[in-house]
Amino acid sequence: MHPAVPLLIPRRAGATVQVGSYTIPEGAQILVNVWAVGRDPDTWKDPNKFIPERFLGLDIDVKGQNFELLPFGGGRRICPGLPLAIRMLHLMLSSLLNSFNWELEDGVSPETMDMEEMFGITLKKAQPVRAVPLPITK
Ligand code: HEM
Numbered sequence: 001m002h003p004a005v006p007l008l009i010p011r012r013a014g015a016t017v018q019v020g021s022y023t024i025p026e027g028a029q030i031l032v033n034v035w036a037v038g039r040d041p042d043t044w045k046d047p048n049k050f051i052p053e054r055f056l057g058l059d060i061d062v063k064g065q066n067f068e069l070l071p072f073g074g075g076r077r078i079c080p081g082l083p084l085a086i087r088m089l090h091l092m093l094s095s096l097l098n099s100f101n102w103e104l105e106d107g108v109s110p111e112t113m114d115m116e117e118m119f120g121i122t123l124k125k126a127q128p129v130r131a132v133p134l135p136i137t138k
Pocket of ligand 1: 004005008009010038071072073074075076077078079080081082084086089
């Protein structure tokens, strides 16, 4: 839903090709809008809702083979950090969750959190998440 690089790295057509009803001339610069692909209601039910369980038991993965979901891009310019990122994300997130209790600042709740994005080469939250780590009391 919130891809880190919403338009991927620009490509250039090596030859003139026909894609559906469009002719892409040789040399044209191509931007692949994976932000829009990940929110396509023809593919994703309630695409704007945060439903991580939607991926359970799904054959679609993030490794560039399924064009419905391309957070790391695909093809010869696919993110070379993918294997590292996939390992580190689980490790870092689970360490943080395991070591602290977490609270959002200023009474913000997950339901009211501002999820607006700031568009750019990389996608950022318009308002940063301010999460407060609290000691775990037994
Ligand atoms: C969750 C973490 C990450 C995400 C979501 C991500 C996403 C992406 C995406 C979408 C691209 C463009 C791919 C394309 O155009 O097809 C990219 C390129 C790239 N990423 Fe990552 N990345 C992540 C982590 C990393 C890490 C950990 C490294 C390095 C250790 C890395 C290094 C690179 C490099 C060098 C490129 C440019 C590749 C090229 O131009 O051929 N990335 N990344």
